[in-house]
Amino acid sequence: MKTALAALVIALLGAQSCTAAPPAVRLYVFDCGILNIADPMALFGLKQEEVGNPNLSDAAYLIVHPRGTLIWDTGFLPDSVIESGEPQTGLARASKTLKGQLAQAGYRPADITYLALSHYHGDHTGNANDFQAATWLVSKVEHDAMFAEPPPRITSPATYNALKNSKTVYVKTDGDYDVFGDGTVVIKPTPGHTPGHLALVVKLVKTGPVMLTGDMYHYPEEVARESVPPGEFDSAQSAATRKAVREFVQKTGTQLWIGHDIIGFSKLRKSPEFYE
Numbered sequence: 001m002k003t004a005l006a007a008l009v010i011a012l013l014g015a016q017s018c019t020a021a022p023p024a025v026r027l028y029v030f031d032c033g034i035l036n037i038a039d040p041m042a043l044f045g046l047k048q049e050e051v052g053n054p055n056l057s058d059a060a061y062l063i064v065h066p067r068g069t070l071i072w073d074t075g076f077l078p079d080s081v082i083e084s085g086e087p088q089t090g091l092a093r094a095s096k097t098l099k100g101q102l103a104q105a106g107y108r109p110a111d112i113t114y115l116a117l118s119h120y121h122g123d124h125t126g127n128a129n130d131f132q133a134a135t136w137l138v139s140k141v142e143h144d145a146m147f148a149e150p151p152p153r154i155t156s157p158a159t160y161n162a163l164k165n166s167k168t169v170y171v172k173t174d175g176d177y178d179v180f181g182d183g184t185v186v187i188k189p190t191p192g193h194t195p196g197h198l199a200l201v202v203k204l205v206k207t208g209p210v211m212l213t214g215d216m217y218h219y220p221e222e223v224a225r226e227s228v229p230p231g232e233f234d235s236a237q238s239a240a241t242r243k244a245v246r247e248f249v250q251k252t253g254t255q256l257w258i259g260h261d262i263i264g265f266s267k268l269r270k271s272p273e274f275y276e
């Protein structure tokens with residue numbers, strides 16, 4: 001009898017553990033400050049009056065999955081600059097450190113499983129060195145450009161050169177890279193802005209699918225446009241990437257989260273709140 005009861009309990013427990021839903025994927029949004037843009041026309045081919053606010057937000061994100069964590073982009077100003085309390089002038093200003101925002105969500109840089117940067121420009125790599133213990137997910141073409149002599153324009157190698165020694169996984173450039181193996185967090189090659197630019201699609205249970213678009217766009221006004229901004233690494237690639245993303249959005253209903261869209265970004269919940 002005892003054995004039968006034990007078997008029944010084990011069967012019930014087993015059934016329960018099979019049907020219990022895994023914890024949902026969470027997406028935390030970090031505010032890494034503001035970039036002052038004097039002339040959106042020269043940089044992005046848009047007139048001041050075409051964009052609601054020419055200045056850009058600067059974003060980083062943390063994805064928490066049952067199998068690990070992924071930090072996506074790392075801001076512009078290194079935390080040490082923000083902590084120094086020196087008045088910030090010039091292109092960027094920020095008041096919150098990335099480490100501080102990460103701590104509010106319950107994580108330290110050393111806890112993070114994966115690091116990925118949408119691309120190598122300095123406004124995305126500011127605190128990359130802090131994540132050198134993570135496994136770096138990067139396309140080989142972007143990786144090799146980052147460590148070339150001389151480095152590409154608009155890069156700050158001092159903010160990322162510790163990654164040279166990080167465990168590195170090269171993501172495919174001809175298809176998606178499924179970070180956790182269950183299709184919920186997927187890196188998409190989106191070349192053009194830089195040679196190995198990446199976007200991230202996160203399938204959230206309540207929010208629905210979201211694409212973190214990196215610098216495929218800086219303003220939402222660009223999404224419907226056929227033309228691409230000046231200064232792209234490869235304009236033809238950018239145009240092809242934008243076309244593919246428009247088709248993907250049409251097919252899947254994925255929301256585009258443009259990290260530099262200061263108006264859209266201001267409406268997002270910031271860490272320690274999260275999306276799921």
Ligand SMILES: [Zn+2]
Binds near residue numbers: 121
């Ligand atoms: Zn950028």
